[in-house]
Amino acid sequence: MSSSPSSSQLELKIPLHVAYIKSLGENKDDLAYHLTAHLRINAIYWGLTALCVMDHKGALDREEVIGFVMSCWDEEVGAFGAHPRHDAHMLSTLSAIQILVTHDALDRMDVPRVVKFILSLHQQSGVFAGDAFGETDTRFTYCAVNALSLLGHLHELDVDRTVDYIVRCRNFDGGFGSGIGAESHAAQVFVCVAALAILDRLDVVDVQTLGWWLSERQLPNGGLNGRPEKLEDVCYSFWVLSALAIIEKISWIDADKLTAFILSAQDLEGGGIADRPGDMVDVFHTLFGVAGLSLLGYPGLVDLDPVYCMPVSIIEKRGLRKQWKALERRKS
């Protein structure tokens, strides 16, 4: 045994992470803050959701957050950009909707226009584009399906065409890729399986084969990778775990070892969680670290819905909860 405290004894340093997330808006002296403006609205969704999971939703001022989201509205296109004056895109539009739903403020936005924007990006093949320039990816399919569901407009979607494309992205290993012919990747597995869950079409998932492939993502150090023979990374704690939760196979990996791995990637001085131990933290990995811990039943955390990646209580209130199974919350 080494003399340094073992990671299994580490706890989730909630106050540190809350302070870290609160401080993110105060980094305007840092060049990196400005170079990541194209991810600002996503970062707010990541930070807010992480705070919700840690039961500190109020740490970011509600009105300020809603005000920022509305300042990202792209009047020309009728959807949200990532930052004021940036172009509307599917990725930023989903984040905007998730934030507004989390704050029960959907009445601030023009729902019919956003629905029209999303549906306009549905391609003949069944996949969605990210914007009018036409890049397609199953990530955008998930964004569209999730957003339409949150907005209560899923009935306007051509479900068969959507599912048909996802099925064509399924590989023999049970996983899914970003498009037809693409290699299975855990994050793409999440977006495809979660979209299928929302559309009540999990029947097209080969649970045994996918469960096998997902369980093989866990490495001896407890962390999860995204593809065979790749390195572990905290964000896969969410991509892999959420997919496992949806097919009800979380028990197929070692929860204690994954918990220890996520905890070991915390920055115990400055707060936040990194991709792996000893690396720089960011708000993206902070969310997916605590999201993973929530699904693993880590004590004291709020339940997270693996399909929508939002607090369960909010999804239940809207009557959108699907079948899935996380680990029971531990008392200590």
Add this chain to the structure above:
Amino acid sequence: MHGIKRVHQSPEAAQVKKLRDQAKIQEYLALTDEILSRKKNQDWSVDAFRLTSRLLQINPEFYTVWNYRRNILILGIFPHSSLQDVNNFITDDLSMTTAALRSHPKVYWIWNHRRWCLENVPNGPGNKGENDYSEWKKGNWDKEIYVVEKILDADPRNFHAWNYRRYILASMPVSKPLNSELHYTARKIEANLSNFSAWHQRSKILAILWDGKELFSIKSKEDELELAKNAMYTDPDDQSVWVYHRLMRKGNNKILLEREVSAIQELLDEQPDSKWCMESIVHYTQLLLRNHASSVDSPALTSYCQSLLGRLQRLDPLRQHRYKELGVSK
């Protein structure tokens, strides 16, 4: 942020960095503001185009500026340019994105812009019906395979590059024979058995060749199993090979399943602690039990599976619950 080591700066060092950043931030924000203002005013000028080049060099993730750049080309520049000039602009943008990809090989927006460029190469220089009518297109598309190979040399698992490669192969004006792609995947696999991206690509190319009857699928599957077997013997712990093997051995044919089980058993005898040997034997044996229960020695096979699953639970405790479940379900 991925793979960047954590450093906690002293307050003094942080102060120095802050001062150093300040000038850069001012310059960056001024440039951003100028571009977004011109964009709002629908300024489609060459000046604006040059400003986008400067900004994208600093920050190739600024998708709004890529969008603006394309709109300048479409609405401001191309309508007043000869086809030769259009081709020059596109060739320049292809070079610009080649340079950008060298330092940012995983930025979606750069790859997107490249696709857009390729799809907008004009016909020429000759007129319709002449030999060199599609020479520009051919020239630019041919270069792409070379560019993407360079990027895959640097990172053989870059999925952006593989996706782009598939797109190029499927869309190029003069298509490349699929056999040469098969050779390419063989080379990549030879260089590194763990490169599952190459195995994956191989499986996709083979599926096309089998569908089109360009390869006799039964014989070709045998060759692939042989390839996988050689790789297993080289490194029995390499997951990529076992996943590939499972694809090639898809199906319920009794004789083939039995043959595969006994081949893997041979390797297990040599490597008695090989998790993948045991896991695969269980998988194929359970297929036999499920599909040919009446013509195999069910009790013996069932009990062999149980003993392997018991060993797997001890040998690979991370996944012990899966092995337990496999022991109960039929």
